[in-house]
Amino acid sequence: xxxxxxxxxxxxxxxxxxxxxVLVALAAAVQNAPxxxxxxxxxxxxxxxxxxxxxxxxxxxxxxIIEFDxxxxxxxxxxxxxxxxxxxxxxxxxxAALAYDYEVVAIENSSDLT
Numbered sequence: 001x002x003x004x005x006x007x008x009x010x011x012x013x014x015x016x017x018x019x020x021x022v023l024v025a026l027a028a029a030v031q032n033a034p035x036x037x038x039x040x041x042x043x044x045x046x047x048x049x050x051x052x053x054x055x056x057x058x059x060x061x062x063x064x065i066i067e068f069d070x071x072x073x074x075x076x077x078x079x080x081x082x083x084x085x086x087x088x089x090x091x092x093x094x095x096a097a098l099a100y101d102y103e104v105v106a107i108e109n110s111s112d113l114t
Contacts, residue, residue, distance in 0.1 A: 001037070002068040003102045004077070007060035011095040018093055025089040029082040030066060035073030039066045058096060067104075074101060 010019065023041075030039040041064045046053055068074045077083055090097060105112050 001104050002071055002074045003104045004066040004068065004074055005100050005102065006064040006066075006090070007098040008062045008064070008090060008094055009058070009060050009096045010062070010093055014093055022086075022089045022093050025086040026064060029077075029080070029086040032082040033077045033080045035068055035076045037067045037069060037073075039064065041065075060096065060098065071101075071103075 026039070026041070030036045041062065044059070044061050044063070066077070068077065103113065
């Protein structure tokens with residue numbers, strides 16, 4: 001499976017309507033792109049314990065994780081017109097963003113990654 005992971009920090013002054021527009025565009029992208037297998041979004045939580053949390057120099061408050069069966073599915077999604085719309089929404093609404101793609105397997109299959 002391929003996980004398309006987006007870390008996102010909204011720009012200062014982003015209105016609730018603009019935030020809603022980003023979510024609407026994301027929902028449309030994942031519903032209209034046939035290769036998307038699942039999509040989850042979330043808000044960062046902080047536990048307050050000493051360790052890695054304090055070492056993060058950037059604070060990305062939101063995540064979107066979009067899953068595909070394979071790299072070809074990701075490529076098709078990235079070329080899909082629905083992705084173009086969400087890309088524009090994310091870019092205009094973000095103070096900062098990161099996007100990374102990962103091949104993900106169950107831990108018992110971790111030898112597949114070596």
